Structure formats: structure tokens, C-alpha cells
Amino acid sequence: GAGVSQSPSNKVTEKGKDVELRCDPISGHTALYWYRQSLGQGLEFLIYFQGNSAPDKSGLPSDRFSAERTGGSVSTLTIQRTQQEDSAVYLCASSPGTANTEAFFGQGTRLTVV
Amino acid sequence: AQTVTQSQPEMSVQEAETVTLSCTYDTSENNYYLFWYKQPPSRQMILVIRQEAYKQQNATENRFSVNFQKAAKSFSLKISDSQLGDTAMYFCAFMLRGNTPLVFGKGTRLSVIA
Numbered sequence: 001g002a003g004v005s006q007s008p009s010n011k012v013t014e015k016g017k018d019v020e021l022r023c024d025p026i027s028g029h030t031a032l033y034w035y036r037q038s039l040g041q042g043l044e045f046l047i048y049f050q051g052n053s054a055p056d057k058s059g060l061p062s063d064r065f066s067a068e069r070t071g072g073s074v075s076t077l078t079i080q081r082t083q084q085e086d087s088a089v090y091l092c093a094s095s096p097g098t099a100n101t102e103a104f105f106g107q108g109t110r111l112t113v114v
Numbered sequence: 115a116q117t118v119t120q121s122q123p124e125m126s127v128q129e130a131e132t133v134t135l136s137c138t139y140d141t142s143e144n145n146y147y148l149f150w151y152k153q154p155p156s157r158q159m160i161l162v163i164r165q166e167a168y169k170q171q172n173a174t175e176n177r178f179s180v181n182f183q184k185a186a187k188s189f190s191l192k193i194s195d196s197q198l199g200d201t202a203m204y205f206c207a208f209m210l211r212g213n214t215p216l217v218f219g220k221g222t223r224l225s226v227i228a
Contacts, residue, residue: 033215033216035218041220041221042120042205042218042220043205043218045215045216045217045218048214048215056215059215091157093216102149102161103161103216105158107156107157107158108157
């Protein structure tokens with residue numbers, strides 16, 4: 001596609017359930033980022049993939065959060081045993097991977113845990 | 115660790131007037147990049163302008179310009195001839211050279227009033 005695609009756009013889940021959020025980056029982009037944006041807040045870094053390097057997981061808030069990137073393309077962010085404080089917009093971005101290049105963002109997945 | 119501070123949670127400006135959004139950052143590094151992103155209600159993050167730290171000349175993009183003061187670690191955004199479509203959240207972001215994750219401020223909500 002022309003841009004970063006995220007699915008679903010909106011997700012409502014019950015507390016304690018697991019959820020998977022998907023990100024399709026721009027074709028050829030080697031870098032992929034996940035961010036979390038809570039209501040009225042800035043973007044909180046979660047995880048970063050760059051090519052075949054080990055991902056930077058330093059932003060994941062707990063071991064309930066994990067992410068993978070298959071074949072250097074599609075990425076899935078998984079949240080296990082969701083809690084109400086996980087409610088937020090989850091944004092994915094990709095970039096060509098060279099220095100000083102723009103990160104292109106998807107429109108995000110709004111997750112609501114009830 | 116790098117931090118980005120936006121001290122103005124909300125601002126408003128009359129249509130056709132000029133407004134300046136503030137951003138300061140903290141880093142001990144010398145090679146980095148700075149960005150301003152716009153997030154309208156659609157949630158889509160859009161790059162407004164970028165600045166390489168090694169360049170002394172302030173970046174400009176049409177009605178948008180920055181005042182980059184490296185010694186003061188300040189990176190303000192000036193919007194001239196404000197338009198109703200400029201209404202959005204504006205985020206200042208920092209990235210170290212080497213394509214590391216973007217670090218964002220908490221944002222400034224800008225309202226352009228007719």
C-alpha cells in the first residue's frame with residue numbers, strides 16, 4: 001500500500017483478554033516503531049525494529065507486552081491479560097532506515113479495555 | 115536519556131496571525147535531529163518540519179519555520195498566516211543520529227480561531 005496500515009482501527013476488549021494489533025509498514029522500510037498514546041498525552045515509545053538487528057524492547061511497560069516482526073515486514077503487537085490502563089491509541093511507524101529520514105505513521109489502533 | 119519538553123499544553127491563535135510553539139530538549143550528544151509533527155483529529159501524524167543539529171541555518175517549509183538554538187537546546191516552531199486547518203496537536207521530537215527511536219514531547223494543542 002501507499003502508507004502504513006494498521007488494523008483494526010478500533011478494538012474493544014474485556015479485561016483479562018489477549019489482543020493482537022497489526023502493522024503493515026511501507027514496502028521496503030527497514031525500521032518499524034510502536035508507540036502508545038494515552039488520552040491527552042504524548043507518544044510513549046514501546047519497541048523498535050531495525051532490519052535483522054535485535055529489537056529495542058526498552059519501552060515495553062511490562063512482560064504482558066510483546067511484539068514480533070515477521071520477514072522484516074508485518075509486525076504484530078500482542079498484549080496479554082489486558083488491563084484498563086492499557087486503553088490507549090497504539091501507533092505504528094516505519095522509515096527507510098537511513099539516518100535523518102522521516103518516520104511515516106499509521107492512523108493507529110484505539111484500544112479500549114472494559 | 116534524552117527528554118523533550120513542551121511547556122504549552124494549549125494555545126490559540128486568530129486566523130492569519132502568527133504563533134510560536136516552544137520546545138526544549140536535553141541531551142549530551144552532539145549529532146541529532148529534531149522534528150515537529152502535527153496530529154489532527156484524524157490521528158494521522160504528519161511531519162511538518164525537520165532540522166539537523168549540525169546545520170546552523172533554521173529550517174523553513176512554506177508558512178512553517180523553526181528557531182533552533184543549539185546551545186540553549188531550544189527548538190521552537192513558528193506558524194505564520196495561521197489557517198483553520200492548522201488546528202491540531204503539535205509534537206516536538208528528537209532523534210539521535212543512527213536511526214534510533216524518536217523521543218516525543220507531550221504535545222501542544224493549537225486551536226486556530228476564525
